[in-house]
Amino acid sequence: MIIFRTRKKVQMDDLNDENLQKKPVVVLTRLPEFTLNALQPPTPQQFDSEAESRGSSDSDMLWEPGDDSGDSDFGAKKKTQLKHNNSKHKKANEVTVPSPLVSINNNSTSNSSVCNNDSNTTIKAALVSPVIVSAAFASHSNETRNVRPDLPEAEITLDMVVLARRRVTRWQRGKIVEIIKKDDGRVKYKIIFDEKGKSLVSGHHIAKETTPKLDQLYVGARVLIQSPEDEQCFLPGLLSELPSRKNRLRFLVFLDDHTPVYVSLPSLYLVCRQMDDPLGDLAESPHKCFMTQYLRSWPYPHLTHYKEGQILKIELNGVYQKCQVELVDCSLMKVVFEENGETDWIHRGSLRLEHMSKFLELKQNRGSKADDSDSK
Known part of the structure; x- marks a missing residue:
């Protein structure tokens, strides 16, 4: 019995020993990044995000050039396509990429301790074509307004100094010397230009020589900008972007010769009478x-989405020519043609881009096939 009591006492003492008592322990294990991406759907980066870098191509969808990017990427033998499964945000940040093109989330290219040489090789093999994204330009309605504001029309009076159309793509400063009202209700304005000459024009061929107010402007409005080559000449175009964080608070104008240019508000002149069809x-x-x-x-x-230094093909004089991206500025990029060294600014959605032209052609063909199948 003495031995029994002694052993029991020892057991109780052991249980009271703090070193032998069980304690909860939390063990943290780093999961591979591809596992995290699978568990959490990608969150689209909004266009007005303040976290984007200056060289960003304004989306969470980026791409890297491949080794054979000097030629058209549509002839590559093997492509890898990674799809977003976030249908909730499809309209707000819709990635529309046809099968020949490749899309990849920038999260999969971030630095991680689990990356190895094989994964890097796979990523480089996938990133051989530019991503084509259809994403909300901005979140605020004042930044996406594409309907003419319900405001009173600008008053046009006799002896007013205006900018009026002298030729199709050339507007000049002049004075209204006569207002003619036609029997059918139309109104014509007789203009005498500062550089001699006169013309009879309609209200949609006259612009006031004053800076418009921001609430008067909308995407699709007819506007003028001063020619950088001739101070006496003004060039007509269509307003294509309103100021936002995305374009660094500037206006994008597409001139009638397809030239895109970013300008500030004082550089704009609004046409007095907007046409129903812009x-x-x-x-x-x-x-x-x-x-x-x-x-x-x-x-x-x-x-x-291109990056600086990328080689691509752009239509010039009816022929696709190789050029290199020198600079990306929001919706525009500056390219240098290899053949003659000339530079040009082009919109990243322009039909002059080989990839964009083929993308829209594929999209149109798919839409035609879908319509044919529905009609059967």
Whole structure:
């Protein structure tokens, strides 16, 4: 019995020993990044995010050039396509990429301790074509307004100094010397230009020589900017972006010759009488086709994503020519043509881009096939 009591006492003492008592322990294990991405759906980066870098191509969808990117990427033998499964945000940040193109989330290219040489090789193999994204340009209605504001029309009076159309793509400063009212209700204005000459024009061919107010402007409005080559000449175009964080508070204007340019408010002149059809003054041309598609898709414009130094092909004088991206500025990029070293600013959704042209062609063909199947 003595031994029994002794052993029991020892057991009780052991249980009271703090070193032998069980304590809860939390063990943290780092999961691979691909596991985290699978558990959490990608969150689209909004266009007005303040976290984006200056060199960003304004979306959470980025791409890297491949080794054979000097030629068209549509002939590559093997492509990898990674799809977003976040249907909730499809309209707000819709990635529209046809099968020949490749999309990849930038989260999968971030630095991680679990990355190895094989995964890096796979990523480089996938990133061989630019992503084409259709994403909300901005979140605030004042930044995406594409309907003419319900405001009184600008008053046009006798002896007013205005900017009036002298030729199709050339407007000049002049004075209204006569206002003629036609029997059918139309009103014509007789203009005498500062540089001699006169013309009889309609109200939609006259712009006030004053800076418009921001609430008067909207995407699709006819505007003028001063020619950088001739101070006496003003160039007509269509307003294509309103100021937002995305474009660093500037206006994007597409001139009637398809040239895109970012300008500030003091550089804009608003046409007095806007036409019901904003494209009514444009001749039938590839530019008019582009602007039709652009205004129809706004505020979800199609944009390709290129990086500085990338080689691509752009149409020039009816032929696709190789050029290199020198600078990306919001919706525009500056390219240098390899053949002659000339530079050009081009919109990242322009039909002159080989990838964009083929993308829209594929999209149109798919839509035609879908319509044919529905009709059967």
